[in-house]
Amino acid sequence: MRFLALCTALVAATALTGCGGLSGSGSDTQKVTLWLMKGSASDDFVRKFTASFEKEHPGIDLEVRIQEWTGIGAKVNAVLNGTGKESADVIEVGNTQVAQYIETGGLSELTLEGLRTWGAKDWLKGLADPGSINGAQYGIPWYAANRVVIYHKDLFAAAGIKELPRNRQEWITATQKLDKGDQQGIYLAGQNWYVLSGFVWDEGGELAVETGGLWVGTLDSEPALAGMEFYKKLQALGDGPKDADEETPPQAEVFARGQVAQIIAPPGQAAQIEQLNPALKGKLGFFPIPGKTTGTYGSVLTGGSDLIIPERTRNRAAAVDVITALVSEKWQTELARTMSYVPNKTTLAPVVQGDDGAAAMAQGAAQGRATPKSARWAEVEAKNPIKPYMTAVLTGQDPKQAARAASDTLGKVLSSDR
Template sequence: MKKRFLAVCTALVAATALTAGCGVLAGSDGGSEKVTLWLMKGSASDEFIEKFTADFEKQHPGTDLEVKIQEWKGIGDKVNAVLAGKGKEHADVIEVGNTQVAQYVETGGLSELTLEGLRTWGSKDWLRGLSDPGSVNGAQYGVPWYAANRVVIYNKDLFAGAGIKTPPRNRQEWIAATQKLDKGDQQGIYLPGQNWYVLAGFVWDEGGELAVESGGQWVGALDDEKALAGMDFYKQLQALGKGPKNADEETPPQAEVFARGQVAQIIAPPGQAAQIEAANPALKGKLGYFPIPGKASDKAGSVLTGGSDLVIPARTAHRSGAVDLITALVSEKWQTELARTMSYVPNKTTLARVVEGNEGAAAMAAGAAQGRATPKSGRWAEVEAKNPLKPYMTAVLTGQDPRQAAKTASETMSQVLNSDR
């Protein structure tokens, strides 16, 4: 589905734009310059796009902004076609998943944006989980746009019934609270055995990694002592509920399990609360949120950051207009509008305050400050497709030797990350 938001500027306005030095050149024929933005379906509401487009064109006379909505399915091939200059479609700015940037850098065709990030976009305050995967070999290609991550969603009534008045702030308090909540038919937490997104945060909290790069080669690192400690904490927490050891959070959907009313906590994006309430309207107003606790009370636990970056194809004929477009999208005004409209986390730690009135988004923002991303390999998507982490987690939870299971998974990761396409 494509939506086109286009305003026609008069020749007089275009001429004014040239003399005013707004930073966007009009088309060579003396008419308007058209800048094309690709956004992914569901990333921004129609209302946001319409308001942003009108404002951008007002602030940049002589520029028409065309927004095209793209589907996630098959987007990789479409983006690569644009970067290679193949096919009829083109774009000047493209929204991509934060962990996709490395693969587009590998295939070539992205414009470097390091200087703009430093000079104009405040890169020193960017969320690490968005900015790190957008940087390859010290050069910035992806500009953070918005983030989302997992938090703990909890049943306030069950917490009150267990005498827990405030959410836990560290792992020790979290385990103690969950032990109180895990009684009879009630589950302290529903944590399926193969939720590797959650495991990644625990591994990082211990100082471990999923994989590391050395001398141009990637090596799976799950069998490192620190990574093993992260898996050990996952096992301890997972035992305080009845989550299946051989399935992930979608089998069955954990929101549906929570909605039955006998689960005290799940780890999920705040948006799952809407699914829970839809399945059980009696839980409306009874759901709370807190960041995944870290090892100490002074900061939240590490989380896997999801979200999007903005990139500029090197082949764009409108680089100046593309830079202006990103400048607007990452401005405080539009970061605030996007975060509040979509319940996202803004792209900077300094903007976390703009979602303080939204309990779920505020919990996300606290976690996002400790956010990380998957290894910066263009082949990481292939690791997720094969996903040796899931059978590794099940093996440990069902009593197999953790070190041997981790070694097997690490070897598979190394093979995939270093294989030729």
Template sequence: MTLVKMRFLAVCTALAAAAALTGCGGQSAGSGGGSERVTLWLMKGSASDDFIARFTADFEKQHPGIDLDVKIQEWKGIGDKVNAVLAGKGGESADVIEVGNTQVAQYVETGGLSELTLEGLREWGSKDWLKGLSDPGSINGAQYGVPWYAANRVVIYNKDLFAGAGIKTPPKSRQEWIADTQKLDKGDQQGIYLPGQNWYVLAGFIWDEGGDLAVETSGQWVGTLDDEKALAGMEFYKQLQGLGDGPKGADEETPPQSEVFARGQVAQIIAPPGQAAQIEAANPALKGKLGFFPIPGKTPEKPGAVFTGGSDLIIPEKTAQRAHAVDVITALVSEKWQTELARTMSYVPNKTTLAHVVDGNDGAAAMASGAAQGRATPKSARWAEVEAKNPVKAYMTAVLNGQDAATAAKKASDTVSRVLSSDR
């Protein structure tokens, strides 16, 4: 829920674009009198009704003469709706749109996004943005997606089972993690429940080793699961997965891992901290007995790499309200509203410098610590097609079932390469 190139050229381009916009004033045709309407599309579930109401009232108070119209969108089918807005077709319009951080590349390929490099540098503190959000929104050094919020996986653990195994503090390195999990894996108790196809977790282990899922070389994307660094990440996944009874041929939703954990005989799962609420709902006896820690890294100095999910904000090139759209983003990414959103929704703020605002929330604090090492999937507009076929899942199951890792990885890498390089 990443890579920047040609930064100097991008900034120069942005400066030129800004100068051109200044010349035309950036106002809509209806700005001669009365209120101007600015439309913000947010995705269902991203922010509470109360947050939206308070933000809207504050924004309109700070910007007299502007009516902010917030429209909630469903994730299903959103790609076609956004593309229609970017193309100026379909009858709907928006001035600011929330999109998934890994979706930006496909919208850049489609065309119609406004470049926001200069505003990011000058107004929004882009040097402190979480890379897992900012890098997917940057294409060839030009920034199109502005980080809004992040969410990533942490380790949720059963405090009673840890205490019973004599573990007083959560592990901070892979070596400590394996040693603790071995102590916890005994009898009917699972040291960790890790399904065989949780490829987001595998991606983090691969990144920790210095590998990647795919890389771009001379404009061509190539799958790299068969790289020795990526293979090392898979080997660690196999070692950890073997310290529990997670199914080798299923992901974390089959069955839902929160339900398995709620039975009380699983010491750890890897999940967004929000799953704690699902666990407690399924087994109220576990309330107050759940803890959180960042996925450990190779050394104690920093947490492990994690896949960063979350949202970016984009501005369609065809908007007649670009200046006001910039004002909306300026407000949404301000410290005030980043703090409000993070505390209301238990998200990670968009900047490393704001991680402290969730210190009172154990789950969100663990997530924020891990987010500093956040990454995203390859910035190919066709990565969604890879996920649809998901050769990574099949590869993981093959290895866990005893197939030669290098052979299985080569097969998966070839599929990734073919999908990313094929013409649509």
């Protein structure tokens, strides 16, 4: 941070990317730039991490720049291909974005560092898989978040439910008891495809697969249809709209009215619910989405971030040091506890045991998955044929026919550049 003003002036004067290694500068300090996304880490975390890192690496001046999510793809690509005015040595990216950056090119391969130094064997699958291609690792898992069941403790007690459900059948049975009168057993919007994805994976299905160099949608496979059938059964135990997603209306607002027993959401929504209805403070609990059998948790769509290093960096060794610190047990623990995240390794799950929501997330995260590893997936979400498919099934249309139509669209979008 100490030489930021000097560095900015030098960049303007010389069009160089950093102070480190400037010819004739007379300084032994190497500037390293880390891009973090807005909201990923608190200001206090950034301050403490920067001070600690610079103390342990006296030759490095670490500059942390906070980036907005809107428009970040173009900015990252500009760094990777060298066309931008800004540069970075380490960049935080969404885990499902890594595939598009791998396709663009310009990422530094980090396979050996992952295996030798960063504990790759224990990484969460939902963070690690999107960051690799053909066995080469480019995105390094940093933190994860996923959905859990948020439940109303008083409504569970009133229904005589003393133990939380341990498998799908117990979950359905409990939800049936909770669904009575004006009370909803669960509020599940008809187009919550994030939740559906987990049910599809639990049945052994996929959203799409790559075969022969082309992507094929597989929502019409028997396992995927079984996942949709379970979704339909669960969704019927409440009054969620069949033709809208979880933000239309926002499910936190619906839950806050006090007559919903459960929603499936990131645990952070509990704070929103309590803010909307302070009377619910202390009355909300969490449990992982139950799996098909007792002792297993349901699959979940893993969100979160990976860390990448541009090939163009002049400071690769120092960039590796930054990642080494960020993924260390010390800073993984600090980040997880500060932000209620899931750490990047299954072995670090116990560090969030004091946070009920994060602990439930960590249990489910072991079964975390990511969306298909395609650079076109963002285009799928923009058009999202999965949503109208779900509505079609929930409103009585033929599941196989609706799934086949959605699968065709998935394949066309994902293979549009092939």
